Amino acid sequence: MIFTMISLILPTYNEAENIPELLPKIEEILSGIPHEIIIVDDDSPDKTWQVALDLSQNKEDVHVIRRVDKRGLSSAVIDGFLAAKGDVFAVMDADGQHDMELLPKLYVAVKENNGLAIGSRYIEGGSVGGWDERRHFLSKIATKMALHICSVKVKDPMSGFFALDRKVFEEVLPRLNPKGFKILLDLLVHVPKETKATETPYTFGVRQLGKSKLSWKVQIEFLEYLYDVTVGRFIPLTFVKFCIVGTFGVFVHLIAYGVISRSIMDGDPLTIGGFSFAVIGATEIAIIFNYLLNNSWTFAHQKLRGTSAIVGFFKYNVACSFGALANWAVSAYLFSIGWIDFLAVFTGAIVGVMWNYTMNRMFTWRK
Ligand SMILES: Nc1nc2c(ncn2[C@@H]2O[C@H](COP(=O)(O)OP(=O)(O)O)[C@@H](O)[C@H]2O)c(=O)[nH]1
Numbered sequence: 001m002i003f004t005m006i007s008l009i010l011p012t013y014n015e016a017e018n019i020p021e022l023l024p025k026i027e028e029i030l031s032g033i034p035h036e037i038i039i040v041d042d043d044s045p046d047k048t049w050q051v052a053l054d055l056s057q058n059k060e061d062v063h064v065i066r067r068v069d070k071r072g073l074s075s076a077v078i079d080g081f082l083a084a085k086g087d088v089f090a091v092m093d094a095d096g097q098h099d100m101e102l103l104p105k106l107y108v109a110v111k112e113n114n115g116l117a118i119g120s121r122y123i124e125g126g127s128v129g130g131w132d133e134r135r136h137f138l139s140k141i142a143t144k145m146a147l148h149i150c151s152v153k154v155k156d157p158m159s160g161f162f163a164l165d166r167k168v169f170e171e172v173l174p175r176l177n178p179k180g181f182k183i184l185l186d187l188l189v190h191v192p193k194e195t196k197a198t199e200t201p202y203t204f205g206v207r208q209l210g211k212s213k214l215s216w217k218v219q220i221e222f223l224e225y226l227y228d229v230t231v232g233r234f235i236p237l238t239f240v241k242f243c244i245v246g247t248f249g250v251f252v253h254l255i256a257y258g259v260i261s262r263s264i265m266d267g268d269p270l271t272i273g274g275f276s277f278a279v280i281g282a283t284e285i286a287i288i289f290n291y292l293l294n295n296s297w298t299f300a301h302q303k304l305r306g307t308s309a310i311v312g313f314f315k316y317n318v319a320c321s322f323g324a325l326a327n328w329a330v331s332a333y334l335f336s337i338g339w340i341d342f343l344a345v346f347t348g349a350i351v352g353v354m355w356n357y358t359m360n361r362m363f364t365w366r367k
């Protein structure tokens with residue numbers, strides 16, 4: 001009989017207190033199976049990587065990856081899989097919440113079905129344990145939404161505790177989305193429909209020590225993920241965000257125009273020169289506002305910092321200049337033929353926004 005090796009990935013962020021207790025227990029449970037354990041730590045401030053390195057001295061089957069330039073559970077798991085030598089891969093939280101006694105069962109299930117084996121909280125015999133009402137409720141809604149997009153349906157697509165065949169991972173790798181927390185969901189979305197998935201019940205335990213990293217940011221990333229794999233295939237999320245920022249920008253533009261034009265009018269009627277001056281000043285204010293918001297939100301995954309942020313700002317201005325020109329030309333024309341000034345300014349701004357997305361996507365935040 002050929003023994004297949006299992007590679008267990010433990011993603012960690014600030015789990016220095018949990019690892020020393022966890023590791024010997026896992027080794028004990030996996031002692032009958034050829035195995036390796038790969039701890040993937042994102043340069044935790046509590047130095048989990050150091051604790052893990054110390055524990056792995058003289059142990060050939062424990063490896064530590066310390067990532068200094070990346071952050072995120074899903075991408076940590078993917079990097080762990082990429083370094084793994086086994087034919088069966090598994091993932092487990094490093095905080096004691098997953099029932100590690102289940103690991104051999106998951107391993108056997110994957111050897112039998114050549115697909116996925118999931119530790120499930122939502123089938124008979126499983127449970128979410130001591131969660132509060134709020135988290136339970138959010139999890140149920142998220143699970144329902146998630147199921148719609150999976151090509152293989154299971155009861156607990158959001159589980160963080162599962163195993164899979166190396167070949168399944170390798171096949172979907174190019175399509176995986178490393179954003180956020182939900183690596184299993186992402187696998188279930190992208191695997192071929194005929195992939196087998198078995199579920200084994202377990203009760204979600206209490207975290208041994210430390211805090212959960214499931215922040216609001218992670219929950220928003222989940223919604224963004226749902227968008228990305230559905231409508232986002234046709235209308236990119238960055239475009240939607242850019243439009244939201246652009247809409248705020250139009251309001252900033254209108255307010256800035258109001259303030260500048262009213263202060264230069266000083267009770268007199270507005271001349272076309274005064275109008276143009278106010279439109280141009282308001283445009284630059286809106287450009288600054290939009291740049292800051294786009295850089296920190298729309299393109300957060302490519303955020304420009306330091307000198308690049310300053311260079312980016314100049315590029316943004318250049319890219320926006322044609323939009324600004326179109327904005328000014330349209331609004332000045334409409335004003336000259338007698339439109340109410342605010343309506344002329346508004347219409348010009350909309351023309352500018354459409355132009356700007358295209359230019360900046362191609363120019364400032366080019367991949
Ligand atoms: N490498 C890495 N691990 C993470 C990150 N966020 C969470 N983890 C780990 O992923 C596992 C699940 O996170 P946890 O905070 O327990 O989430 P919860 O169980 O849903 O409350 C734990 O082992 C965390 O240490 C991250 O950004 N990078």
Ligand SMILES: [Mg+2]
Nearest residue numbers: 093095097207
């Ligand atoms: Mg946990």
